[in-house]
Amino acid sequence: MALKIKNNQEAGFSLIEVMVALVILGFVLTGVVAMFVQTGRYHTGQEMTVEMTQDIRAAKNLMVDEIRSAGCNPDGMARMGFQRDPDDRFDTDANSLHFTRDIDNGDGDGLYEPDGDTDDANEDISYYRVDSGGAILNPGDNTIGTLVRNSGGGGQPVVDNVVDLQFQYYDSGNNLIAPATMTTDTVLDNIRTVEVIVTGQVQNLTRVSAGTETWTQQFRIRVRNL
Numbered sequence: 001m002a003l004k005i006k007n008n009q010e011a012g013f014s015l016i017e018v019m020v021a022l023v024i025l026g027f028v029l030t031g032v033v034a035m036f037v038q039t040g041r042y043h044t045g046q047e048m049t050v051e052m053t054q055d056i057r058a059a060k061n062l063m064v065d066e067i068r069s070a071g072c073n074p075d076g077m078a079r080m081g082f083q084r085d086p087d088d089r090f091d092t093d094a095n096s097l098h099f100t101r102d103i104d105n106g107d108g109d110g111l112y113e114p115d116g117d118t119d120d121a122n123e124d125i126s127y128y129r130v131d132s133g134g135a136i137l138n139p140g141d142n143t144i145g146t147l148v149r150n151s152g153g154g155g156q157p158v159v160d161n162v163v164d165l166q167f168q169y170y171d172s173g174n175n176l177i178a179p180a181t182m183t184t185d186t187v188l189d190n191i192r193t194v195e196v197i198v199t200g201q202v203q204n205l206t207r208v209s210a211g212t213e214t215w216t217q218q219f220r221i222r223v224r225n226l
């Protein structure tokens with residue numbers, strides 16, 4: 001009987017040994033989990049950055065395409081191009097851009113057929129940046145907002161997490177036109193080049209502090225029809 005007990009003790013692990021093993025295993029598992037979490041965050045951060053830069057590039061392509069043909073007016077209508085409005089979202093200044101163009105007759109045949117009005121799709125367009133409540137945001141306020149495009153059906157989101165959107169305007173001599181002076185049609189009609197500055201922000205999840213990164217696109221569009 002005494003011999004059997006001795007054998008059992010030698011064959012098994014003591015409670016202390018099991019506890020030590022469990023503690024070591026715990027440390028190892030904690031490390032592995034932390035590594036996975038960190039890697040996951042890194043990838044999420046990278047994916048968010050890629051997504052944001054793609055969104056801003058797409059917005060740039062759209063704006064270049066549309067603004068280039070601002071004032072397209074084959075039928076010689078009055079007051080085509082950059083527009084004024086009492087609503088800060090729908091005027092042409094530092095925080096918003098509003099223009100008209102006659103590019104189609106709205107018959108849906110995909111052909112370019114100007115019909116002497118701007119009531120067809122994508123002929124009356126505003127760009128501006130809004131907060132989560134839909135209020136317009138100003139350049140330099142460093143508030144997270146959404147770049148929206150409004151062609152009559154309300155502001156449609158183009159890029160989220162935009163912390164800055166600014167428009168600048170130049171005349172035929174490439175002189176900057178001060179937004180404060182852009183309150184008459186005469187001044188608006190002098191615009192020949194539009195400059196757009198868009199800055200997007202992404203949460204950088206790999207850093208403990210200062211956890212954001214920004215990405216800016218700045219581009220100029222020569223207006224073809226003005």
Ligand SMILES: [Ca+2]
Pocket residue numbers: 087088089090091092093094095096097
């Ligand atoms: Ca405005």
Ligand SMILES: [Ca+2]
Pocket residue numbers: 104105106115117118119120
């Ligand atoms: Ca029409």
Ligand SMILES: [Ca+2]
Pocket residue numbers: 104105106107108109110111112113
């Ligand atoms: Ca058509």
Ligand SMILES: [Ca+2]
Pocket residue numbers: 102103104105106114115116117118119120123
């Ligand atoms: Ca039209």
